[in-house]
Amino acid sequence: xxxxxxxxxxxxxxxxxxxxxxxxxxxxxxxxxxxxxxxxxxxxxxxxxxxxxxxxxxxxxxxxxxxxxxxxxxxxxxxxxxxxxxxxxxxxxxxxxxxxxxxxxxxxxxxxxxxxxxxxxxxxxxxxxxxxxxxxxxxxxxxxxxxxxxxxxxxxxxxxxxxxxxxxxxxxxxxxxxxxxxxxxxxxxxxxxxxxxxxxxxxxxxxxxxxxxxxxxxxxxxxxxxxxxxxxxxxxxxxxxxxxxxxxxxxx
Numbered sequence: 001x002x003x004x005x006x007x008x009x010x011x012x013x014x015x016x017x018x019x020x021x022x023x024x025x026x027x028x029x030x031x032x033x034x035x036x037x038x039x040x041x042x043x044x045x046x047x048x049x050x051x052x053x054x055x056x057x058x059x060x061x062x063x064x065x066x067x068x069x070x071x072x073x074x075x076x077x078x079x080x081x082x083x084x085x086x087x088x089x090x091x092x093x094x095x096x097x098x099x100x101x102x103x104x105x106x107x108x109x110x111x112x113x114x115x116x117x118x119x120x121x122x123x124x125x126x127x128x129x130x131x132x133x134x135x136x137x138x139x140x141x142x143x144x145x146x147x148x149x150x151x152x153x154x155x156x157x158x159x160x161x162x163x164x165x166x167x168x169x170x171x172x173x174x175x176x177x178x179x180x181x182x183x184x185x186x187x188x189x190x191x192x193x194x195x196x197x198x199x200x201x202x203x204x205x206x207x208x209x210x211x212x213x214x215x216x217x218x219x220x221x222x223x224x225x226x227x228x229x230x231x232x233x234x235x236x237x238x239x240x241x242x243x244x245x246x247x248x249x250x251x252x
Contacts, residue, residue: 019043021076047075047088054089055117058110060166066105073101086125093118109159109170116161116178119153123180124188126151135249141238142212144250146204151182152246154201162190183245191244196222197237211238211250 005013014028019039027036048071052059059067071092078095080087096111128150136144155178159170162178177198179191193201199221204214215234219227241247 015039019075044072044075047071050085050088051092054121055092055114057117057164058114061107061113061164061169062110070102070106073099077101089118089121107169109161109164112157112159113161113164116155116157119155119180120188120190123151123153123182124186126182133251136251139242139250141242141247141250142235143210144252145208145210146238146241146247147249147251148201148205149181149183149246149248153180154178154198155180156198162192179246181246189244191246196234200234200237201241211235 011028014025015031017025018027018036022040027033048068051071051074052067062070074092074095077099078091080091081094082091093111093114096106096114133147135147157176157178158173160174160176162176164170175195177193177195179193179197179201180188181191182188196218200214200218203209203218203221204211207214207217209217211234212231215231216227218234219230222230224230238247
């Protein structure tokens with residue numbers, strides 16, 4: 001099939017095949033080894049540095065050799081869906097999720113750890129739509145419908161990813177909920193939350209109901225014998241979320 005292509009396209013295919021996998025593909029005819037080595041180094045190093053900058057903990061946990069091999073496999077096997085350079089870390093995350101090449105050689109928590117590291121980049125660059133609902137002048141979290149920070153991300157992991165380090169690698173699962181958002185000072189913040197807070201926010205977003213109603217529904221879901229305890233505790237949670245700029249106001 002490639003023999004039927006124009007010569008310049010055959011050259012491009014040979015050149016890019018070499019860049020993706022120097023160990024298996026020779027340089028195109030007429031390109032010296034010295035010149036090809038420059039391209040090999042520049043292209044891979046740009047990719048490697050971009051990925052490594054986003055995933056410092058994952059790279060340290062895996063170690064230099066395994067991290068290098070993983071990035072070489074990414075370069076060799078993955079077909080990126082975006083031409084944007086800043087999207088490379090996200091493309092790497094997709095590669096980890098869908099590639100079978102290294103699954104048996106990687107810790108079971110590595111994809112979730114990388115997602116946790118990538119989310120900071122994602123939230124930091126997230127555009128905010130100015131078309132927001134009209135907020136009430138007074139804050140009534142019980143009878144009003146909370147409006148959450150538009151950059152807020154709720155994360156539910158099987159591992160305590162925020163505690164992983166080269167010296168602390170998880171040996172078993174630990175269900176972990178985190179909340180990530182960008183505050184008014186454009187700082188990306190991570191907050192560890194419990195399952196009740198996670199379920200409350202999820203319920204409020206899904207149902208679009210006032211805080212007090214959401215807490216009543218939550219008490220019913222939990223089967224709590226004293227719903228007023230859940231409501232009182234939940235109101236404290238909502239007030240804390242507002243104080244942290246996670247809830248930015250209420251609507252009717």
